[in-house]
Amino acid sequence: MTKICVDEQELTKKIVQDIEQDEIARSVKKLRQQAVNSSELPQAWLSKTADALENNDWSILSEDFINMDFIGKNGYFLIVAPYQINRKSRPNLALSAIYGKIHSNQEPSIEQLENLIREKFGQLNQPMPINLSFTEIASCGNVKGESGEAFIVPNGWSFPNSVRGPALNNAKEQRRRFLGSSYECIQKVFEYETASLLLGPLEDEINSERYRHVDTQVHEAGHASGLGFDFKDKHHLFQNYSYAGVEEWRADSLGFEFAACTLPAQEAGKLVAVNFCIRFGLDAHRLGGLEKDTDVYASLISLEHLFQNDAIYVTKNGQLALRNLSYPGLLQAVELHRAQALSLTRRELNLKTPTGIFYLYKVDIHPSTQSIFQALVMERCQGIWAKLQ
Template sequence: MTAIFVNEQELVKQIVEYVEQDEITRAINNLRQQAVNFSELPQAWLSKTADALENNDWSILSEDFINMNFIGKNGYFLIIAPYQINRKSQPHVVLSAVYGKIHDNQEPSIEQLENLIREKFGQLNQPIPINLSFTEIASCGNVTGETGEAFIVPNGWSFFNSVHGPALNNAKEQQRRFLGSSYECIQKVFEYETASLLLGPLEDEINSERYRHVDTQVHEAGHASGLGFHFKVKHNVFQNYSYGGVEEWRSDSLGFEYAACTLPAQEAGKLVAVNFCIRFGLDAHRLGGLEKDVDVHAGLLSLEHLFQNDAIYITKNGQLALRNLSYPGLLQAVELHRAQALCLTRRELNLTSPTGLFSLYKIDVHPSIQSIFQGLVIERCQGIWAKLQ
């Protein structure tokens, strides 16, 4: 049985390789040939994927993607479809493929988080997007490597209403990024003890994947709060990087709030550490920079609120340092994040027109904070990222 499964994995890897090499006819033929033989992948999904590739009609896959029927009985999955990423404020769509195995990790539960949203805001306007952490086996296109996405958002796929499907979090790629370039950047940007505190949860061999998973799940709960991410996409709210950046920062900050409500302060603070490693070690260095990229803007807003909360300072060596070097202290460092995000979300629920979001989602950043972010975060790590570009 093991030999059969190993052979099946090699066949799926071959299909991904055909997609990467633009040998689409071969990929279609292999999908159809194997649709009746595979035991670990849903046969109906494979057959429909072949039809979608042949006819360039991705609506065929929409319902099964939203309902997560693409996942096999033991967690194995294969998705092949055009996937869009945004670089320098420009969309870039490429036929992509990802083959992997979903992890069994569901804490805190979606039900617990949805009840918490109702408690905080009195209503839940959309279900919380499900975040599925997985181990990659093979991939190509916009969902692979340093230039692709490690966190694969559902609305990037070319399926109709794909925004209602699950997000996919590539644990192996996240780990590689965190312990590579991100690790170096955090050590350059932050003084030694602060960097050690932030990197601690990611160096935990037993729990690091769980911390990353929970961080992304509470972040998705943040997106579902208020009017909801789906509502904002429908009404074209994210017309430029700054609106999207505010939404990302708001979701981060509400994620901190939900972590504080569902976990001990020690554990919730570790999720803040993971988030900061993402925002300051990875996202701050995206090619779009301060004037184009959603995630860069989110990191800038996070730094603004840390200084406003007097939770961070600049050392004599020109590095950033936290005032309270503990995980409960790290949770206290984002108290202003949490309070402002709660206020912003309650205000958006009181709007009478979606156009009101455009004025609401303008958050001023002091010029000095922008200069600090540019000089002490972005420019300090340019040499590290230049090696990868």
């Protein structure tokens, strides 16, 4: 039995390799072979994937993706389809493949978060997006490790209504990024004790994966709140990077609120630490920069609220430092994030027309915050990220 599984995994890796080498006919043949013999991957999904590749018709896979029927009984999955990413505000679509194994740590529960959304806002306008943490086995295209996305959003796939499917969080690639350049960057941007506090949850070998997963799950609950990400996407309300950046910041901040409601302050504060490591150690340094990139702008908005809340200051050495060096203190540092995001979400629910979002989703950034962000966050880490770009 073990030999069969090993052989199957090797064949699946070769399918990914064929996709990477643009050997479509060869990959279709192997997929059909797998569809007959596979004990790890859903045979119907493999057969449909072969049909989709052969006919360039990705609608074949839509329903199974949304229903998560692409995952085998032991958590193994293979997705082959065009996937779109955005770099410097430009879409990049490429045939991509990801082979991995889903983890079982899916807490807090979807039901718990959906009930919390109803409690906070009186309604839930879309199902909670599902975030699945996984370990990558093989990949290519726009979902390939270092060059692609570590957090694979569902609407990037070319399946109709793919936004209703699960997000996939690449634990292996996330860890590599955190412990690589982003780790070094956090140490440069923040003074020693603050950096140590922020990095602590990610250095926890036992719990780091769980912290990263829960952070992304409460973030997705933030997207589901208010009018809902699906509604905004359908009505083309993310017309530029700034509107999308406010949405990302809103989802972060509501995630902090949901964490505070479901976890002890010590644990909720650790999720804030993980978020800051993502925003200031990774997202702030994306190639699009402040005038093009959604995640860079979301990071800037977060820093603005930290200053407004008097939770952070600049040291004599030109580094950022938190005033309260504890995880409960870190949760207090984002009190303004939480209050503003709650207010913004309630206001969007009262809009008479969806385009009112364009008025609501404007954040005043103090010029000094932008100068600090550019000099002490972005420019300070340019040398670290230049070698990867």
